[in-house]
Amino acid sequence: MNAPNQSGWRPTMTLDRRDGGGTATGNRALMLEEPLIFEIGNTHTCGVDLPEPSTRANRLGGMARESEIGLPGLSEPETIRHYTRLSRQNYAIDLGLFPLGSCTMKHNPRLNEKVARMPGFLDVHPLQPVDTVRGALEVINELAVWLIELTGMHGVAMTPKAGAHGELCGILCIRAALEARGDPREVILVPESAHGTNPATAAFAGYRVENIPATAEGRVDLEALKARLGPDVAGVMITNPNTCGLFERDMKAISDAVHAAGGLVYCDGANFNAIVGRVRPGDLGIDAMHINLHKTFSTPHGGGGPGSGPVVLSEALAPYAPLPFVTRRADGTVELIEEENAGAEHPHTFGRMCAFHGQMGMFTRALAYILSHGADGLRQASGDAVLNANYILRSCEDLLDAPFGASGPCMHEALFSDKDFAEGLSTLDLAKGMIDEGFHPMTMYFPLVVHGAMLVEPTETESKAGLDQLILALRSLAERARSGDESLKTAPHFAPRRRLDETLAARKPVLAWDGPLAPAGTPTLSEQGGS
Numbered sequence: 001m002n003a004p005n006q007s008g009w010r011p012t013m014t015l016d017r018r019d020g021g022g023t024a025t026g027n028r029a030l031m032l033e034e035p036l037i038f039e040i041g042n043t044h045t046c047g048v049d050l051p052e053p054s055t056r057a058n059r060l061g062g063m064a065r066e067s068e069i070g071l072p073g074l075s076e077p078e079t080i081r082h083y084t085r086l087s088r089q090n091y092a093i094d095l096g097l098f099p100l101g102s103c104t105m106k107h108n109p110r111l112n113e114k115v116a117r118m119p120g121f122l123d124v125h126p127l128q129p130v131d132t133v134r135g136a137l138e139v140i141n142e143l144a145v146w147l148i149e150l151t152g153m154h155g156v157a158m159t160p161k162a163g164a165h166g167e168l169c170g171i172l173c174i175r176a177a178l179e180a181r182g183d184p185r186e187v188i189l190v191p192e193s194a195h196g197t198n199p200a201t202a203a204f205a206g207y208r209v210e211n212i213p214a215t216a217e218g219r220v221d222l223e224a225l226k227a228r229l230g231p232d233v234a235g236v237m238i239t240n241p242n243t244c245g246l247f248e249r250d251m252k253a254i255s256d257a258v259h260a261a262g263g264l265v266y267c268d269g270a271n272f273n274a275i276v277g278r279v280r281p282g283d284l285g286i287d288a289m290h291i292n293l294h295k296t297f298s299t300p301h302g303g304g305g306p307g308s309g310p311v312v313l314s315e316a317l318a319p320y321a322p323l324p325f326v327t328r329r330a331d332g333t334v335e336l337i338e339e340e341n342a343g344a345e346h347p348h349t350f351g352r353m354c355a356f357h358g359q360m361g362m363f364t365r366a367l368a369y370i371l372s373h374g375a376d377g378l379r380q381a382s383g384d385a386v387l388n389a390n391y392i393l394r395s396c397e398d399l400l401d402a403p404f405g406a407s408g409p410c411m412h413e414a415l416f417s418d419k420d421f422a423e424g425l426s427t428l429d430l431a432k433g434m435i436d437e438g439f440h441p442m443t444m445y446f447p448l449v450v451h452g453a454m455l456v457e458p459t460e461t462e463s464k465a466g467l468d469q470l471i472l473a474l475r476s477l478a479e480r481a482r483s484g485d486e487s488l489k490t491a492p493h494f495a496p497r498r499r500l501d502e503t504l505a506a507r508k509p510v511l512a513w514d515g516p517l518a519p520a521g522t523p524t525l526s527e528q529g530g531s
C-alpha cells in the first residue's frame, strides 16, 4: 500500500481498515476519518519546544527509566484536531434526541452551568475551614430541604455519588436499623421489573436476593410478594416507576405488607422524573429512596459529568444516615455534622459513604434547576415527560408490538418488543438502524421480562417536531424489520465504523497498543485474547 508512485511521492499514512466510501482519503464530507493516536503520532514530535534543562543531580535513586516510553507525540494543532475529530464522531444530548430508556438523557440547561461555575462554588475545596464555605453549606442544605419536601420524607443523605451508590447507602441504613433492634435478617426481595442495580446492591451488601415475579400487566405480583414475606426478609427493593415504564399502583399495599412483616422498603427512585411534583414517595410508605440528580434534576451525565445520588430517608431510617451532613440550627445558621460532633445528636450513623460532602458541582446545578423551575415547573416537567412517552407509544404501537400497551398509559418511557419482526431480524438490527437515521439507539434487551425489549425515553425537553422525527424513524425501521429487510442486518451503513462486535469488545477489550510505538513487554492482541 505504501509503494512510491512514479513521481516518487509516497503517502505518510494509509489506513487499510477504510471501507472506501468512494473517497481517496476515507473522509466523507465533514465526517473525517481519524486513525488512532498511535498511528499518527511518533516519538520525536512534541507539542512544546523547550530548551534542554540544565543538568541537575537526579534524585530518582536509580529508578529513572532507561528504555523509551513509546508514547506518541503530536504537535498542538495535530492534538487538537485529533480529539476534535473524535468528539465529532460521538453522539451527545447537545446534538440530538437521546432516547436511552431509564437514563433520562434530557437537556442540561446552561443556567445550571453558569451557576456551577461561579467562583465561590467552583473553587471551593473540601478541606477549607468551615467558616469560609458557609455559602456552599447553605446550598447543600437548601437542596436537601427541597428533596425532602418533594419526596415527603424525613431526612436525606446527600453524599452518595450515583444512583447505585445511593442504593448501597439506603440498604446499609436498613441493615443498621435491623441490627439496632437485634433482628438482622438475610433476604432482600427484588421484583423482576426492578433495575439490575437493585439485586446487585443487595448482594453486595451481603443479602441473599430472591425474585418476585411480575404480573402479566408488568407490575409486581402483590400476592406472590405477600406469600414470601416472613421473619427472614429484611426488605424489598422496588423500582417505581418500574423498568416496564409503569407506575407500581400497589406501592402503598406493598409497603404496608412489608412493614407488617417487620421489613423495610427501599424504592429505586432513579425514575423520579416521571412523578416529581405529583407523587410523594413518603406517602407510599417508602423508607429509603435514591434520587439521581443527574437524571431528574438535569445535571449532565453519560460521559458529560459525574452522577449524584442523594437518598431520602423515613423517620425509621434517618438516625442511621451516613456522615457528614449539614443541618440548620434554630438560630438560622447551618452546621456541618461530622465524626467530631456527631456523638451527641447522631450516635447511630452507620459511617461514611465517601470522604467528603458529595458532588458539589451537581448540587449547585440541581438547585439551580429546581429554583428556576419552581414547584409548578417541576410538576409540568414530569407531566410533559409522561405525555411525550405516551405520544411515542401510541404513534408506533400499530407497527411495533407494545407488550403493556393495553394496560393503559405508560409513564416516562415507552416499551416495545420484537414480536412482529420477520424471522432472522432482531431488536439489535432495529437499534443499529437508528444510528443510520441519526439517533442514539434506545435501551435494548432491558427489561428482561420482555423478549427483545426496546425502551424509549424521550424526556420532556424534546419538541413535538423532534418527537415526530423520532417516530418517523421508528416507524420506518419497524416496517423494514417486519418485512424482513436484510440490509438492516448490516446497519449502520453510514456510521464511521459500521457494525461493531460489542459483545467481543466488552468481553475481551483490547486495551493496549502493540504496534510500532509500543513499549517493550506490551501484550500482543492475541495474548490478550482479542482479534
Ligand SMILES: *Cc1c(COP(=O)(O)O)cnc(C)c1O
Residues within 6 Å of the ligand: 102, 103, 162, 163, 164, 165, 195, 197, 239, 268, 270, 271, 292, 307, 308, 309
Ligand atoms: C440509572 C438507574 C440506576 C443507576 O444509577 P447510576 O447513577 O447509574 O448508578 C438505578 N436504577 C434505575 C431505575 C436507573 O434508571
